[in-house]
Structures are given as structure tokens and as C-alpha cells.
Amino acid sequence: MSKKVAFLQGNEAAAYGALYAGCTFFAGYPITPSTEVSEVLSAELPKIGGKFIQMEDEIGAMAALLGGALAGKKALTSTSGPGLSLKQELIGYGCIAEIPCVVYNVMRGGPSTGMPTGPSQSDVMCAKWGTHGDHATIALMPASVQETYEMIVRAFNLAEKYRMPVHVLPDEIVAHMRERVVFPEPGELEVINRTAPSVPPAEYKPYDTKFGDVPPLAAFGSGYKFHVTGLNKLPDGFPTTKAEYVQAEEERQIRKVTANIDEIVEFEEFMLDDAEICVVAYGSTSRSARYAVNAAREQGIKVGMFRIKTFWPFPDKQIKALAGKVKGFIVPEMNLGMCSLEVERCAQGKAQILGINRVDGEPINPEQIIEKIKEVK
Amino acid sequence: MARYELRFSGAGGQGLITAGIILAEAASIHEGKQAVQSQSYGPEARGGASKSEVIIDDVPVDYPKATKVDALLALTQEACDKYSADLKDGGILLYDTDLVTRLPEGNFKKIGFNIINTAKNEVGREIVANIVALGAMIALTGVVSRENGEKAVLSRVPEAFLELNKKAYAAGFEKALAASK
Numbered sequence: 001m002s003k004k005v006a007f008l009q010g011n012e013a014a015a016y017g018a019l020y021a022g023c024t025f026f027a028g029y030p031i032t033p034s035t036e037v038s039e040v041l042s043a044e045l046p047k048i049g050g051k052f053i054q055m056e057d058e059i060g061a062m063a064a065l066l067g068g069a070l071a072g073k074k075a076l077t078s079t080s081g082p083g084l085s086l087k088q089e090l091i092g093y094g095c096i097a098e099i100p101c102v103v104y105n106v107m108r109g110g111p112s113t114g115m116p117t118g119p120s121q122s123d124v125m126c127a128k129w130g131t132h133g134d135h136a137t138i139a140l141m142p143a144s145v146q147e148t149y150e151m152i153v154r155a156f157n158l159a160e161k162y163r164m165p166v167h168v169l170p171d172e173i174v175a176h177m178r179e180r181v182v183f184p185e186p187g188e189l190e191v192i193n194r195t196a197p198s199v200p201p202a203e204y205k206p207y208d209t210k211f212g213d214v215p216p217l218a219a220f221g222s223g224y225k226f227h228v229t230g231l232n233k234l235p236d237g238f239p240t241t242k243a244e245y246v247q248a249e250e251e252r253q254i255r256k257v258t259a260n261i262d263e264i265v266e267f268e269e270f271m272l273d274d275a276e277i278c279v280v281a282y283g284s285t286s287r288s289a290r291y292a293v294n295a296a297r298e299q300g301i302k303v304g305m306f307r308i309k310t311f312w313p314f315p316d317k318q319i320k321a322l323a324g325k326v327k328g329f330i331v332p333e334m335n336l337g338m339c340s341l342e343v344e345r346c347a348q349g350k351a352q353i354l355g356i357n358r359v360d361g362e363p364i365n366p367e368q369i370i371e372k373i374k375e376v377k
Numbered sequence: 378m379a380r381y382e383l384r385f386s387g388a389g390g391q392g393l394i395t396a397g398i399i400l401a402e403a404a405s406i407h408e409g410k411q412a413v414q415s416q417s418y419g420p421e422a423r424g425g426a427s428k429s430e431v432i433i434d435d436v437p438v439d440y441p442k443a444t445k446v447d448a449l450l451a452l453t454q455e456a457c458d459k460y461s462a463d464l465k466d467g468g469i470l471l472y473d474t475d476l477v478t479r480l481p482e483g484n485f486k487k488i489g490f491n492i493i494n495t496a497k498n499e500v501g502r503e504i505v506a507n508i509v510a511l512g513a514m515i516a517l518t519g520v521v522s523r524e525n526g527e528k529a530v531l532s533r534v535p536e537a538f539l540e541l542n543k544k545a546y547a548a549g550f551e552k553a554l555a556a557s558k
Contacts, residue, residue, distance in 0.1 A: 177415040291440040
């Protein structure tokens with residue numbers, strides 16, 4: 001039997017991907033250019049007994065998301081820059097209380113209201129550092145409609161596996177363009193569910209590290225009760241300022257990600273084998289880069305692309321290795337140089353770095369990248 | 378076929394994004410080609426210059442926006458002025474003769490007829506002007522077959538409006554052929 005196929009927007013694919021992953025709870029507040037996720041899920045979730053809540057604002061939506069997730073649901077919110085700013089305090093709460101959930105943020109122009117309908121890639125640092133304090137971040141960057149579907153599923157898997165909020169960061173172009181999507185069959189993509197407690201309610205502690213760096217999470221309403229707070233906490237969830245607990249807890253929460261970095265970081269290498277120049281690109285900009293690399297290769301220039309699929313944690317190891325091989329990196333991005341700083345940090349002076357930066361609401365076109373490729377000395 | 382770029386432009390609310398989606402669906406779902414549809418529009422719900430682009434290719438489409446446009450539809454003077462600069466040499470400009478009176482200079486075919494008036498007075502409803510325009514673009518470019526274009530139109534339209542849209546599509550197709558002779 002042939003698979004189901006549809007012609008969808010990135011945002012619509014995100015909604016269907018969430019359903020595939022087992023999402024049964026959505027809390028959000030409509031905002032361009034991400035509203036189509038809400039539109040689809042407000043229609044689809046009630047059909048499967050799920051819940052859709054449009055809250056009074058973005059802050060309330062993030063709070064509801066954490067509540068839904070603690071009640072055992074796979075929970076999604078969708079937003080855009082101004083909403084991501086508002087959600088930050090509660091994203092931090094999700095980090096310290098270790099609450100699995102997915103934040104789908106469509107990047108538009110900013111800061112503030114910026115350009116609601118214009119594409120951007122300027123929220124990559126906000127996803128990482130928007131909330132204060134030390135914390136690990138996972139952020140995924142889809143470049144096509146099909147990949148948006150698949151990355152939402154992966155985002156839920158990572159959230160559930162590592163018990164933390166996970167970001168998906170499409171730019172407005174990926175979120176609003178339409179392409180053919182081939183729906184995976186049930187079982188075709190891996191779907192991970194959080195580990196439930198193996199001990200009875202009386203013995204349960206929500207941060208009990210004898211079960212490893214990612215302690216099992218009980219669902220509220222399933223007979224287990226526990227304390228949840230934004231304060232640094234003891235294994236039973238109650239607040240503490242005891243140095244030995246606080247230091248160990250903070251380090252464990254970051255180690256969950258750093259110790260598994262090779263599994264978490266995904267990337268694509270395109271024509272890099274003999275490349276002397278490497279374009280580092282992500283999201284829709286990687287599609288311009290692919291066009292440019294193909295065109296430059298036809299002119300005999302040895303250039304390839306490293307496509308970032310997992311932006312956080314950053315692919316340090318891969319960029320460091322490339323820095324020893326290529327003469328220069330070109331980093332096209334729809335912001336004023338956020339990824340290029342990370343590339344510079346990894347390259348440690350071993351390769352030239354040239355940015356292409358646009359924040360005028362227009363995509364970076366292949367011609368701009370081809371021109372820049374020719375500037376590498 | 379090689380990469381082929383189409384742009385539908387006019388004012389917000391004229392249904393140009395829908396026309397682009399239907400063409401891309403015709404190519405991607407009904408004709409088995411690779412297609413990407415994208416759009417750009419202002420924050421207004423109505424008015425303002427609006428465009429919808431469709432890239433069709435035999436191989437997966439990388440850059441999803443137009444580089445050099447093969448075929449451009451312009452339903453307003455503002456859109457024609459704003460979006461015709463990157464029309465390819467030898468390309469096609471389809472325009473509404475009532476609304477676009479100053480045509481751009483350039484080495485491309487300029488084909489016009491009264492698109493909106495055709496929808497309003499011959500088909501019967503102005504709201505199907507986008508389908509008249511879609512039929513015309515398919516007739517002029519041959520980028521999908523007439524039949525697959527019609528299939529894609531009808532699969533998007535509620536039952537009660539099938540005949541209206543069928544008539545609009547046919548009117549656009551025929552009038553464009555006549556105008557290009």
C-alpha cells in the first residue's frame with residue numbers, strides 16, 4: 001500500500017508530527033508566523049481525546065504546558081520571537097524542575113515585534129541563553145517540511161529521554177512554505193516515552209539519582225505526589241541551599257546533555273570530502289547554500305556544506321575537525337552573526353570566517369553565497 | 378524539465394497564495410514532480426502587495442524562492458512594478474489589461490486580458506479571478522497538463538462551487554491561449 005502523501009506547510013507538518021509523537025496536550029497563544037500549528041491541533045486534538053488550550057497570553061501558555069507535561073502528557077507549544085521572550089522565565093522553570101516539553105518557535109524579525117511576517121534566524125541565542133542561569137539546551141533546525149515533521153518527533157523523543165524542554169526553531173520560510181510530505185507509518189519513526197517510576201508512591205523521589213542522571217518522572221494524577229519548585233532542590237523535590245546538593249544537581253542537569261552529545265547532535269555533510277571551503281548553514285539558508293555549492297562546484301571551486309541540524313548543543317567537535325582541513329568557513333544566516341561566533345569559537349583561529357548576514361526580511365539568496373565563496377583566500 | 382519559477386502577484390485578498398498552492402499541488406501530487414510553494418505578504422489582511430512563488434523541478438528543489446522568474450502574473454500595477462524586475466529574458470508576463478496599464482520594459486512576452494472582469498462578468502463571481510489566472514498561467518507555461526491543473530483546482534474546492542471553478546479555470550485557459558496568438 002502506498003503511503004499517505006499531502007502538500008503541507010511546515011507549520012502544518014509540525015502539528016501532524018506532534019500527533020505522531022503522541023502529543024495529547026497543546027497550550028499556546030496565536031502569533032504570526034506560527035499560528036497554523038494551533039489551527040491544526042485545535043481541530044485534531046479533540047478527535048483523539050487530547051486537550052487544546054488557548055491561554056490568555058504566552059506566559060500562561062508556557063505555564064499550562066509545564067502543568068500538562070507534569071500530568072504525564074506529551075506537551076507542545078508554538079510561538080514566535082516575542083512569545084519566546086515572554087516564555088523565558090517558565091522555560092527556566094522547566095529546565096530546573098526537569099519537565100519534558102517541546103517549544104516550537106518560528107523565527108521572525110526582531111527584537112520586539114520586529115517584522116511579524118518576515119523570515120529570520122535571530123532567536124538561536126535566545127533559545128540558548130534567553131532564560132537565566134546555567135542550563136543545558138537542545139534546539140533543532142529543520143530545513144524542509146518533511147524534516148519539520150520528523151524533527152518534532154525527535155524533539156519529543158529528546159524531551160522525554162532527557163526530561164527537559166526542547167526547542168524546535170524553524171525560520172519563517174520553512175514554517176510557511178509548502179512541500180510534499182510523505183507520512184511515516186506507525187512504527188516507522190522511533191517514539192520514546194519518559195521512564196515511569198518503578199517504586200511505589202511512598203518511596204518515590206522525583207530527583208532520585210540512584211536511577212541515573214535522568215530520574216524517572218511520575219505523572220500527577222497517577223497516585224504519585226511530589227513537590228515541584230523553581231528553587232534548587234533535594235532528591236524529594238523540596239528546596240535546599242546545601243552546597244553539595246546544589247552543585248551536584250546543576251552539574252547533573254548539564255551532564256544529561258554533554259554526556260550524550262554524540263547521540264544528540266545531528267548534521268549533514270554535503271560535498272565536504274575534498275572541500276577547501278565550507279559553508280556552515282542551517283534552516284532555509286542551507287537550501288540557498290546547497291544551490292550555491294552546486295553552482296560553485298560547476299565552476300571548479302572545491303566547496304562543500306556542513307548543515308547544522310542540531311544547533312544546541314553546538315557541533316563543536318565537527319567544526320573543530322573541519323577547521324583543520326578547510327581554508328575558510330562561510331556562515332550565511334538571517335541575523336547579524338550569531339552562528340558565526342560559535343564557528344569562530346570552534347575554529348580557534350585555524351580558518352578564515354566570512355559571514356553573510358541579512359536582517360531585512362529577505363532570504364539570503366544563492367548568488368550572495370557564490371560571491372562570498374569567491375572571496376575566500 | 379529544468380527548474381521552472383513562477384510568481385503570482387497582486388494585492389492581498391485576491392487569492393494569489395491559493396493559486397500558487399493549487400499549481401504546486403498539481404505539479405507535486407498529481408504530476409509527480411518536485412515543487413515548493415512559498416509566499417510573502419505584509420501584515421495587512423487585505424491590500425498591500427502580495428506574492429506567491431512556485432518552483433517546479435524534476436529533482437528536489439533546494440532554494441525555495443525565485444532567482445530568475447520564468448513566468449509572472451501581475452494583477453495590480455503596484456505588484457507589476459514591484460515584482461517584474463527579475464523576470465527572465467524570454468520569460469512570460471501575464472497581466473490584467475484593466476489594472477496594469479504601464480508595462481515594464483524587457484525582453485519577455487507580455488500577454489494580457491481582462492482577468493478580473495472575466496471572473497466577474499463571464500464566469501459570474503469576482504472571487505474566482507485567481508482560478509481564471511491559474512488557468513491562464515497553466516495554458517501559457519504548460520508547466521502541468523490542463524487536466525492535472527483542473528484536478529488540483531477541484532480537489533481544493535467545496536462541492537457547491539465545483540462548476541463555478543471549473544468554468545473559471547476553462548475561461549482563463551482559453552482566453553490566455555487566444556491572447557497569446
